[in-house]
Amino acid sequence: MTVLLRTDGIKKAYGGVQALDGATVSVEEGTVAGLIGPNGSGKTTLFNVITGYERPDEGQVYFGDKAITNYAPDKVFAAGIGRTFQLTRIFPRLTVIENMLIAAQAKDRPRGLTSWFSKDAWTHHRKHAMDLLEFVGIERHAHVLSGSLSYGQRKLLELAYVLVADPQVILLDEPAGGVNPTLINHIADRIRELNSQGKTFLIVEHNMEFVMGLCTTITVLESGAVAASGAPDIIRTDKRVLDAYLGADLEEDANDQPEQ
Amino acid sequence: MSETRTRDRALKGGGLLALIVILIAFPKVFTNPAITNYGVFAMIYVTVVCAWHLFSGNTGYISLGQAVFYGSGAYAMGIAARDWHVTGTAVFALLPLCAAVGAALAVPLGLVALRVRRHTFIVITIAFFFIFQLMAYNLNGFTGGSSGLDSPFLTWPESGYNTPFYYIALACAAGTVAIAWLIRRSRFGLQLRAIRDDEDRARGLGVRAMRVKLSAFVISGAITATIGAVWFYYINQVEPNTGFNPLFDLTIVLMAFLGGYGSIAGAVLGALIIEPLTLWLNTQPQLGGGSLNEILLGVIFLIVVLFLPRGIIPTGGEWITKIRTRGRPAVVPATTMGTPAAAGSGTATSVGSGGAR
Numbered sequence: 173m174t175v176l177l178r179t180d181g182i183k184k185a186y187g188g189v190q191a192l193d194g195a196t197v198s199v200e201e202g203t204v205a206g207l208i209g210p211n212g213s214g215k216t217t218l219f220n221v222i223t224g225y226e227r228p229d230e231g232q233v234y235f236g237d238k239a240i241t242n243y244a245p246d247k248v249f250a251a252g253i254g255r256t257f258q259l260t261r262i263f264p265r266l267t268v269i270e271n272m273l274i275a276a277q278a279k280d281r282p283r284g285l286t287s288w289f290s291k292d293a294w295t296h297h298r299k300h301a302m303d304l305l306e307f308v309g310i311e312r313h314a315h316v317l318s319g320s321l322s323y324g325q326r327k328l329l330e331l332a333y334v335l336v337a338d339p340q341v342i343l344l345d346e347p348a349g350g351v352n353p354t355l356i357n358h359i360a361d362r363i364r365e366l367n368s369q370g371k372t373f374l375i376v377e378h379n380m381e382f383v384m385g386l387c388t389t390i391t392v393l394e395s396g397a398v399a400a401s402g403a404p405d406i407i408r409t410d411k412r413v414l415d416a417y418l419g420a421d422l423e424e425d426a427n428d429q430p431e432q
Numbered sequence: 433m434s435e436t437r438t439r440d441r442a443l444k445g446g447g448l449l450a451l452i453v454i455l456i457a458f459p460k461v462f463t464n465p466a467i468t469n470y471g472v473f474a475m476i477y478v479t480v481v482c483a484w485h486l487f488s489g490n491t492g493y494i495s496l497g498q499a500v501f502y503g504s505g506a507y508a509m510g511i512a513a514r515d516w517h518v519t520g521t522a523v524f525a526l527l528p529l530c531a532a533v534g535a536a537l538a539v540p541l542g543l544v545a546l547r548v549r550r551h552t553f554i555v556i557t558i559a560f561f562f563i564f565q566l567m568a569y570n571l572n573g574f575t576g577g578s579s580g581l582d583s584p585f586l587t588w589p590e591s592g593y594n595t596p597f598y599y600i601a602l603a604c605a606a607g608t609v610a611i612a613w614l615i616r617r618s619r620f621g622l623q624l625r626a627i628r629d630d631e632d633r634a635r636g637l638g639v640r641a642m643r644v645k646l647s648a649f650v651i652s653g654a655i656t657a658t659i660g661a662v663w664f665y666y667i668n669q670v671e672p673n674t675g676f677n678p679l680f681d682l683t684i685v686l687m688a689f690l691g692g693y694g695s696i697a698g699a700v701l702g703a704l705i706i707e708p709l710t711l712w713l714n715t716q717p718q719l720g721g722g723s724l725n726e727i728l729l730g731v732i733f734l735i736v737v738l739f740l741p742r743g744i745i746p747t748g749g750e751w752i753t754k755i756r757t758r759g760r761p762a763v764v765p766a767t768t769m770g771t772p773a774a775a776g777s778g779t780a781t782s783v784g785s786g787g788a789r
Contacts, residue, residue, distance in 0.1 A: 223636060245635040255636060263629035266622070273619070274626045275637040337638060 534657025
């Protein structure tokens with residue numbers, strides 16, 4: 173197995189708070205990797221560093237053999253890393269299909285001035301976009317303004333529009349957060365199916381059942397550094413993990429609000 | 433369904449054709465220079481508001497510095513004509529130069545201003561505006577200082593003087609509407625509107641935000657400078673406080689908001705309503721002359737904020753749908769009134785409340 177995505181000793185401080193303190197995480201190609209840890213352990217910050225939304229104070233991000241540290245978000249995406257956000261972020265005043273087409277242009281960027289103004293340049297993406305909407309199950313809402321979608325549908329849309337550009341790695345920030353159990357299963361199924369088609373995932377999630385059932389490897393972050401890493405069975409029984417995460421903070425996590 | 437769609441399309445096409453015929457016939461029917469003057473100014477403002485819409489309407493970055501381009505276009509034409517001794521109709525050959533000046537100014541201004549968002553962006557565009565006005569006042573040798581510049585003399589007969597200007601302004605207006613429409617349906621337009629909804633998210637989906645925003649800003653600046661030059665030649669002079677006029681920017685924004693912020697038809701409609709109205713008020717001495725129209729602009733602004741926060745086109749469209757369906761639930765495309773669960777920033781409701789702020 174080759175390592176597809178790797179962070180090497182990432183440090184990031186906000187004022188006096190050390191959000192990431194030497195986080196070294198690697199994701200092997202073709203796996204579904206989980207990233208867990210108590211609130212404030214730096215999971216989302218790590219996502220932000222990988223996807224170019226935050227600059228690390230120290231450390232490197234590698235995608236394959238290539239260092240992509242400090243790439244701008246659009247460049248990271250074009251390189252083949254897609255992500256979703258903890259609080260879903262869609263484009264409310266665009267229709268669902270328009271949401272899908274935004275990402276489509278990163279896949280094969282058109283050349284020349286005329287392509288900027290041409291409608292046809294991306295209509296061929298429409299079919300692909302519709303297929304993906306069908307894949308996640310919201311195709312009948314394709315021409316509705318996405319602002320009118322329910323929260324669960326927004327989650328599905330966000331997953332779908334990230335997929336449009338066919339990224340190699342997909343970072344999901346709490347895909348099961350705030351959605352009902354049926355939809356959680358639906359999302360897990362979609363992830364499994366995509367993974368069987370060769371997509372690699374890195375998932376931040378508080379829902380332990382979801383993570384344990386889906387992920388092949390799990391990394392535990394604590395205070396911005398990796399506390400443990402391994403298969404779900406090992407993590408489940410690891411003393412440090414129980415102390416750091418599953419034990420003390422479990423109750424707190426169940427009640428907490430999403431960060432940001 | 434498809435039948436009504438075809439009918440709607442035919443209606444729209446017919447309406448557009450009728451509008452074009454009316455606009456072309458206008459100076460033939462109303463030959464009175466006082467009336468054609470309204471036409472020229474209306475077309476100038478249609479161009480200006482459409483150019484504003486192209487950038488601000490699509491991206492949500494409200495620019496209050498369009499007068500920078502308008503005035504610069506006017507001064508570019510005046511200075512070039514003066515220094516190169518261009519006279520007569522040959523002056524119109526300078527229009528591409530004026531567009532280039534607008535575009536060239538938009539690049540550095542955009543690179544600075546577009547680094548910040550929302551209120552800060554607005555403030556910076558206002559600051560640019562004052563910088564340019566001050567420069568026009570103080571660079572005496574170059575801009576003619578506070579007395580401004582006169583345009584070269586045109587030997588056109590008095591009676592038909594307005595007509596060529598009307599057609600030039602009409603061509604600019606039509607061209608700008610066409611460009612705005614092309615952008616609207618293109619991938620470029622989609623990227624602009626994605627930036628409006630959530631710029632950071634758009635970047636994470638591969639949209640090169642700065643490049644896209646800047647392109648729209650440059651196109652908008654070039655058009656505004658061009659029409660500014662036409663305006664200068666039409667009224668024969670430019671002074672710092674007319675070329676770089678703070679009311680100009682407020683008027684544009686008001687026109688766009690009245691017609692319908694974010695829509696091309698709204699931009700056109702707003703300009704067509706407000707510009708002739710203010711011109712007419714200016715000619716009514718018994719109503720207090722010039723000062724009244726400024727008060728009126730304020731009143732219109734209040735009315736828009738209170739009753740038409742989204743403008744005539746969107747709100748009017750809703751009313752028509754309501755009347756057509758007589759309150760029955762219609763098969764309408766979902767409105768922007770999303771679920772309150774909408775995450776965070778300027779989502780659904782910002783269409784309504786954000787409109788006129």
